[in-house]
Every structure is written in C-alpha cells, then in structure tokens.
Amino acid sequence: MASSGPSPANLPADITVAGSRAEFLTALARGGFDLVLADYRLPGFDGLQALALWRERRSDTPFLFVTGSMGEERAVESLKSGATDYILKDNLARLVPAVRRALKDAEESAGRLAGEEALRASEEKHRLLFENAGDMIFIHDEKGQTLDANPMAVKLLGYTRPELMSMTLHQIESPEAAPTVRSAAPTPR
Numbered sequence: 001m002a003s004s005g006p007s008p009a010n011l012p013a014d015i016t017v018a019g020s021r022a023e024f025l026t027a028l029a030r031g032g033f034d035l036v037l038a039d040y041r042l043p044g045f046d047g048l049q050a051l052a053l054w055r056e057r058r059s060d061t062p063f064l065f066v067t068g069s070m071g072e073e074r075a076v077e078s079l080k081s082g083a084t085d086y087i088l089k090d091n092l093a094r095l096v097p098a099v100r101r102a103l104k105d106a107e108e109s110a111g112r113l114a115g116e117e118a119l120r121a122s123e124e125k126h127r128l129l130f131e132n133a134g135d136m137i138f139i140h141d142e143k144g145q146t147l148d149a150n151p152m153a154v155k156l157l158g159y160t161r162p163e164l165m166s167m168t169l170h171q172i173e174s175p176e177a178a179p180t181v182r183s184a185a186p187t188p189r
Helices: 021-030 047-057 072-080 089-132 151-157 161-165 178-184
Strands: 004-006 014-016 036-038 063-067 085-088 138-140 146-149
Touching (some): 036 047, 072 085, 085 089, 151 161
Antiparallel strands (some): 004 014
C-alpha cells in the first residue's frame, strides 16, 4: 500500500510507502525522490533487488537500508552494490543522522557534478575559440617554450604544428622569422 505524509523527526519530507515490487516500480517511474529507505526483506522481493532497480534509474540518489538482521556479509554486499548506508532497527537513533549525512553528501555530489559540467562546457568553448580564431594564438610556459599553437598560427607562419611546438617564443619572434610572419599576415584593407 502506498501512502504519503509528513516525515518524523523534523525532517521536512513527503513520504511514499511502497509495500510491494509493483508499488516500488510505480513510485520509481514517477520519480522525484531524494532518498530511499528500504528494508532488506521486502514482500515479494528483497532489498538488493530494489537497490538494483533503483541504481539502474537513479544512481545519484541515496539508498539506505533499515533492517532488523542484515548480517555483516549482507551489509558489505549491499554497500558494494551501491547502498549508501544501512541502519539496524535496534539502533534507530542512527537513522536521522544517517539520512541527513546521505542527503548532504548527495547535495555536495550534485554540486560537484554541476561544477564539472560547467568546467567541461567552458573548456569546450575556449577550445573552439582557440581552434577557430582568425588571429594567431600561442600558449607558452614561463620559459617561453611553445605549449600550443592554433591552426591560424600554423597557416600564417608556414610551420607545421610540431615545428611550432619545438620553438620558443624568442625563435618565433626572431628577425629570421619576422619576414615570414609579415609576408604571411593578411594585408590591411
């Protein structure tokens, strides 16, 4: 039987209870959950099966077992399978701190993932700018060694990219290279 209502222990939440595999799958399809609390022994299927179904669809959401007698071997198996934590029913005082920690960890993980995605997007934008710029762009280390050169630098200077990578900033700007740079540069209109 599924039901909703406020949570105990002053944790602001809506609770959905799924008493069977079918109800669990229905709730899973509906989504919108921040955390799952599951008993290891469930009617018609077990907690590891529920965990596997959950991880297939919501791998970033915490999944905690609350159980009477899981045993150390099964507890380790559940953690290896992706459970966030397990709480024994004879130690329910640990439940609220475990839930709070799991939610905090999930929030921090989501923040890191968002930051990593923003960084990837920024790096891609800068890579496209570098590759498609109409001007020569060089990246040098503190000693002036060329670390990278964009395609326009290769085109305008007449060197291959590996040749430019073997040169220092001084060699590229040397008087011997200057006529090549000037003759390859587009003429002003």
